[in-house]
Amino acid sequence: MATSTNLRIAFRFLTARKRSMLMSLAGIVFGIGFFIVTQAQTSGFEQFFIKTILGTNGAIRIEDKFQDTQFIMVAGGHDKDASKFQVAGDRSARKYIEGVEDPALLTEALYKFRNVSGVSTVLEGGVVADSSFKNDSAKVYGIILNDHLAVSDLGSQIVRDAGTLEDFRTTPQGLLVGKVLAERLQVKPGDSLILQAGVERRRYRVSALYETGVGDIDKVRIYMHLGEARSLLKKTSGASFLQVALFDRDRAPEDAAQMEEVLRHGAKSWQEREVSWLNAFKALQISAALTVSTIILISGLGMFNTLAMLVIEKTKEIAILRSMGYTRRDISRIFLWLGAIVLVVGTVGGWAFGAAVTYGVSKWPIKITGIFTASTFQVYWAWSHYIVATISATVVVMTAAVIPARRAARLEPGEIIRGTSQ
Amino acid sequence: MSAMAQYDSKLALRCENLHRYLGEGEGRVHVLRGVSFEARRGEVTAIVGPSGCGKSTLLYLLGLLDQPNDGSIWISDQLMSNSSDSDRTAARCEHIGFVFQFHFLMQEFSALDNVMMPMRKLGRLSEEQMAERARLLLADVGLGNKTHRLATQLSGGEQQRVAVARALANQPAIILADEPTGNLDVTNSGLVFDLLTKLAKENGQAVVLVTHNPDIATRCDVTKPMRDGLFV
Ligand SMILES: Nc1ncnc2c1ncn2[C@@H]1O[C@H](COP(=O)(O)OP(=O)(O)OP(=O)(O)O)[C@@H](O)[C@H]1O
Ligand SMILES: [Mg+2]
Numbered sequence A: 001m002a003t004s005t006n007l008r009i010a011f012r013f014l015t016a017r018k019r020s021m022l023m024s025l026a027g028i029v030f031g032i033g034f035f036i037v038t039q040a041q042t043s044g045f046e047q048f049f050i051k052t053i054l055g056t057n058g059a060i061r062i063e064d065k066f067q068d069t070q071f072i073m074v075a076g077g078h079d080k081d082a083s084k085f086q087v088a089g090d091r092s093a094r095k096y097i098e099g100v101e102d103p104a105l106l107t108e109a110l111y112k113f114r115n116v117s118g119v120s121t122v123l124e125g126g127v128v129a130d131s132s133f134k135n136d137s138a139k140v141y142g143i144i145l146n147d148h149l150a151v152s153d154l155g156s157q158i159v160r161d162a163g164t165l166e167d168f169r170t171t172p173q174g175l176l177v178g179k180v181l182a183e184r185l186q187v188k189p190g191d192s193l194i195l196q197a198g199v200e201r202r203r204y205r206v207s208a209l210y211e212t213g214v215g216d217i218d219k220v221r222i223y224m225h226l227g228e229a230r231s232l233l234k235k236t237s238g239a240s241f242l243q244v245a246l247f248d249r250d251r252a253p254e255d256a257a258q259m260e261e262v263l264r265h266g267a268k269s270w271q272e273r274e275v276s277w278l279n280a281f282k283a284l285q286i287s288a289a290l291t292v293s294t295i296i297l298i299s300g301l302g303m304f305n306t307l308a309m310l311v312i313e314k315t316k317e318i319a320i321l322r323s324m325g326y327t328r329r330d331i332s333r334i335f336l337w338l339g340a341i342v343l344v345v346g347t348v349g350g351w352a353f354g355a356a357v358t359y360g361v362s363k364w365p366i367k368i369t370g371i372f373t374a375s376t377f378q379v380y381w382a383w384s385h386y387i388v389a390t391i392s393a394t395v396v397v398m399t400a401a402v403i404p405a406r407r408a409a410r411l412e413p414g415e416i417i418r419g420t421s422q
Numbered sequence B: 001m002s003a004m005a006q007y008d009s010k011l012a013l014r015c016e017n018l019h020r021y022l023g024e025g026e027g028r029v030h031v032l033r034g035v036s037f038e039a040r041r042g043e044v045t046a047i048v049g050p051s052g053c054g055k056s057t058l059l060y061l062l063g064l065l066d067q068p069n070d071g072s073i074w075i076s077d078q079l080m081s082n083s084s085d086s087d088r089t090a091a092r093c094e095h096i097g098f099v100f101q102f103h104f105l106m107q108e109f110s111a112l113d114n115v116m117m118p119m120r121k122l123g124r125l126s127e128e129q130m131a132e133r134a135r136l137l138l139a140d141v142g143l144g145n146k147t148h149r150l151a152t153q154l155s156g157g158e159q160q161r162v163a164v165a166r167a168l169a170n171q172p173a174i175i176l177a178d179e180p181t182g183n184l185d186v187t188n189s190g191l192v193f194d195l196l197t198k199l200a201k202e203n204g205q206a207v208v209l210v211t212h213n214p215d216i217a218t219r220c221d222v223t224k225p226m227r228d229g230l231f232v
Helices: A002-016 A018-056 A071-077 A080-089 A103-110 A145-151 A165-170 A179-185 A226-233 A249-263 A275-313 A315-323 A328-362 A383-410 A413-421 B002-010 B055-062 B085-095 B111-122 B127-140 B156-168 B186-203 B214-219
Strands: A060-068 A094-097 A116-130 A135-143 A158-163 A174-178 A192-197 A200-210 A221-225 A241-246 A265-269 A365-368 A374-376 B011-022 B029-040 B044-048 B070-075 B096-099 B174-178 B206-210 B222-227
Touching (some): A002 A018, A002 A275, A018 A275, A018 A328, A018 A383, A060 A249, A103 A241, A116 A145, A135 A145, A135 A192, A200 A226, A241 A249, A275 A315, A315 A413, A315 B085, A328 A383, B029 B055, B044 B055, B044 B214, B085 B096, B085 B111, B156 B174, B156 B186
Parallel strands (some): A135 A221, A174 A200, B044 B206
Antiparallel strands (some): A060 A094, A060 A241, B011 B070
16 A cells, blocks of 8 residues: 555656656666676677587586695595595595597496596507598597597588598498598598598598588687597507586586596596686676666666756655655655665566577677687577676666655755745 | 543554654754643644754654654554554554655646545555546635646646645544745635544544644644754
């Protein structure tokens, strides 16, 4: 009852300063809208980057067996748990042995982790690729195709009209060549390519070209069948690393730590591998949020100004209300309602504006290559952006409303009425 | 004096030895110098006196809009002069209807809304009942056909009459009116005065009004002349 009356009065007071209220409202709409758009973009590109990492190098990479040289020493002085912690935390005290000795055994052990969805054995080695035009250094990745498809997006990275995965699958001498490397070597599907490792020189056939969008991959990496890689690189057993895919990618750091512990091999999560890029994205996201928040802040100042003026303009009305029995709290509520009305309308408007611009931007063509390849602006739709924008607007606008509301509530009706009537 | 004793149970409002200073420092003025006063239910009391003698100041004190520097005020036997802001606010809502010397309406609101405003705060009637009562009161002050006019679209006298209707909204025990007929022509001032008198008699309300109009003053039950902050 009292609430609806105060709200009703607030609505009427709102119309008394329509123009400056609209200005504050517009500020909030733009502030919230741009906040949402910039967050959608920065996290859109971040998500796209993560998707690219997971689709190329996988969630976790297991490599290099290690032995803890200080294990005995440390364990001697502490209880069991503490010594474990010490060992896991102190990587400098380890002696590494390059590569994975028994990939089959390790694969089996990896599948015991509930979060592991796929494991691919990879044998890596440097080669010189020799086409009839040019030669260039490259890296061969010996893989078992189906295993690797389960831990990467290789299947969808095949360049359209540039060979097929089926051709690779059925051709023992087949190669999947990165698009940039293929351009340099001037080879296309069907062409033959000579790979040389040490003194070993063999002829292969380009089955298809792939493109991940990651420059460092597309210009050096050549996929081939694991058996062929073994004989080319003269490694009859073992592997360079195992690429692991997870069901829940966010648990990769915990899983990697546990894998190191259990498997006694170095295990690196995607978050650890790409920490500098991920930090760059986070920094960008935060700085965008701070920059755009100034719009909200400024509209909050405008709101403060508008409400402070309104209190002065409405002192007479406030005195009348007080004389009729409206309490100080009622008066303060009326001005808080004013803030809340502008906030709610501004928030809903800002959401709509933000969503519309986000959608528009996602259709915006743009050519990016390097750390990934994108043909349009990347956006990521997340409620959290809308919620954070709303929270910051709420804090700013309500803070701006509290001070005028308090001032209005403190007014003495007697003084106002005497002042006006004399 | 004997008459006073007879009416004691009918006392709606009483004050004793009220002092009020206004202004600061050099300009500090002793406006009310120990005023004692009482108003009974069913009676219309007129306060008269020259401009600046302190009539409005007294009325604000009685209406609990201002606080005395000294002295006591009782509303229906309840000592209010030293009570908290929230108690005085609640008493204003329930027991007191105030008509200001200069018509004070809420500008963005219609006549009807203005009259309903105190009822909304009291919250005893439904929306329809409030609207019905407000229409009735506006008809009583001769504005039955202008209920939806905004305050800004009414003449000074019309606004004054809306203010009278608003003061009556919650059927307060005490109606304090500071020159309610000051801006009105003879017809309308008669209309407003008759309404106030009628209410005082019918509902047993205590009406205290300030007036410069001798005609009105003589028609009141009690007339209290005031000079330099004291009744004479
Ligand atoms: N803020 C103030 N500071 C100092 N003196 C004041 C102040 N307000 C009012 N006064 C003085 O108090 C006295 C009483 O004022 P009040 O309004 O009660 O007079 P009044 O009897 O209602 O006069 P009127 O018939 O003209 O309305 C006046 O002399 C006025 O000058
Ligand atoms: Mg006066």
